[in-house]
Amino acid sequence: MTAPAFLFPGQLSEFAGMGRDLFESDAAAKSLLLRTSERCGRDLARIIFEGPEAELHENLAAQASVFCVSALAARALEGLGIRPSATAGYSLGNYAAMVSSGAVSYDDALDVLIAVFRETERRGIRGGMGAVVGVRRDAVDEVCALLSAAGKPVSIGNVNANTQFVLTGRADAVAAALEALKPRSLSVLPLTMNWPIHSALMEPVAEAVAPMVAGLSSIRDPLVPFYGPDGRRARTGQDVRRLLATEFVHPTLWNGTVSSMIEEGHKSFLEVGPGEMLTRMLRWIDRSVTCRPAGTLPAIRAAADIIGNA
Numbered sequence: 001m002t003a004p005a006f007l008f009p010g011q012l013s014e015f016a017g018m019g020r021d022l023f024e025s026d027a028a029a030k031s032l033l034l035r036t037s038e039r040c041g042r043d044l045a046r047i048i049f050e051g052p053e054a055e056l057h058e059n060l061a062a063q064a065s066v067f068c069v070s071a072l073a074a075r076a077l078e079g080l081g082i083r084p085s086a087t088a089g090y091s092l093g094n095y096a097a098m099v100s101s102g103a104v105s106y107d108d109a110l111d112v113l114i115a116v117f118r119e120t121e122r123r124g125i126r127g128g129m130g131a132v133v134g135v136r137r138d139a140v141d142e143v144c145a146l147l148s149a150a151g152k153p154v155s156i157g158n159v160n161a162n163t164q165f166v167l168t169g170r171a172d173a174v175a176a177a178l179e180a181l182k183p184r185s186l187s188v189l190p191l192t193m194n195w196p197i198h199s200a201l202m203e204p205v206a207e208a209v210a211p212m213v214a215g216l217s218s219i220r221d222p223l224v225p226f227y228g229p230d231g232r233r234a235r236t237g238q239d240v241r242r243l244l245a246t247e248f249v250h251p252t253l254w255n256g257t258v259s260s261m262i263e264e265g266h267k268s269f270l271e272v273g274p275g276e277m278l279t280r281m282l283r284w285i286d287r288s289v290t291c292r293p294a295g296t297l298p299a300i301r302a303a304a305d306i307i308g309n310a
Helices: 027-040 043-049 059-079 091-101 104-123 137-149 169-183 200-214 239-245 254-263 278-286 298-309
Strands: 005-008 087-089 127-131 156-160 162-171 187-191 268-271 290-293
Touching: 005 059, 005 091, 027 043, 027 059, 027 104, 043 059, 043 137, 059 091, 059 104, 087 091, 087 156, 087 254, 091 104, 091 239, 104 200, 104 239, 127 169, 137 156, 137 162, 137 169, 156 169, 156 278, 162 169, 169 187, 200 239, 239 278, 254 278, 278 290, 290 298
Parallel strands: 005 087, 005 268, 268 290
Antiparallel strands: 127 162, 127 187, 156 162
C-alpha cells in the first residue's frame, strides 16, 4: 500500500490525558515532553495528566502540548516503519508537519512557537474566533467586509471546507459576524480562543519574530512533500522559513491544502496527534479518500496493521 500522508491537528484538539500512553512508552518520549516543558516554562506533564483542564487550554500550554504529542505520535508511527508520503498541518499543526517533513528541527520549531506566544502577550494582542458551518463563502465575505468597514475588523481565518469557515478578528467583531450569519447557516459556534490568529492583527508579531526565524540554521528543503497552509506545496527551505514567520497572520486554506494533496496522488491519510477533528473534517472535503486517527498507541498500531495488510 502507498504510504499515508500525515495530517497534524491544531489548537483546540487538546484534551486532558492526551498522549499518556505515548509519554509512558519509552524514555525518549518522556525526555521530549520534559524538554518541551523546560523550554516553554510549563510543567506540561502535570497540566496534561493532572489538570486542571482549564490550565491546558491556556495558549502556550495548549500549543506546546499539541505540538509535542503530535511529534510523539509521528515518532511512534515511524518506529513501526510508517513514514509519511507527505505532511500538512492545520494551523498550529504546521509546526509538527514541518518537523515531520524534515524541513526544520523540533527545537527550532518549538522556539518559534514560544516566541510567537511571548510577542503576542507582550503586545497585549487580543481577539476572538468562531466557526460557521453550512454557509456560502460570498455570504461570509460580505458580512466580514461590512463589519470591517464599520471599524470592527473580522475576516476568514480558516477555510475548512467549501461551506465551513472559522472567523477571526476583534472579539466583538467576531461575535457580531456570527450573529449576522446565524440565520443563513446550519450552525455558528464561538471558539475558546482569545487571540485573533490568522488575521492581520497578528502582523506586529510576525515582524517581531522575523529576525529570529531568519537566523534558524536547521531549516532546509523538505525531505518529503510538505503542503503549507496557503494550499501549495512548500518546496524549498526559503518557503518553509517564510511560512514559519507568517503562518499565524494569513488564513489557513485547509480545503485547498488537502485538495492539492489529493490531486497530487495522496489518497490515504493519518491524523497524527490528539483527537479526530481532521478525520471528521476530511469528510466535508472529499469522501473518496480515507483518514484514520493515529494519536494513541492502540490507534497507531491499528493503522500499522491496516497499512501492513493492505
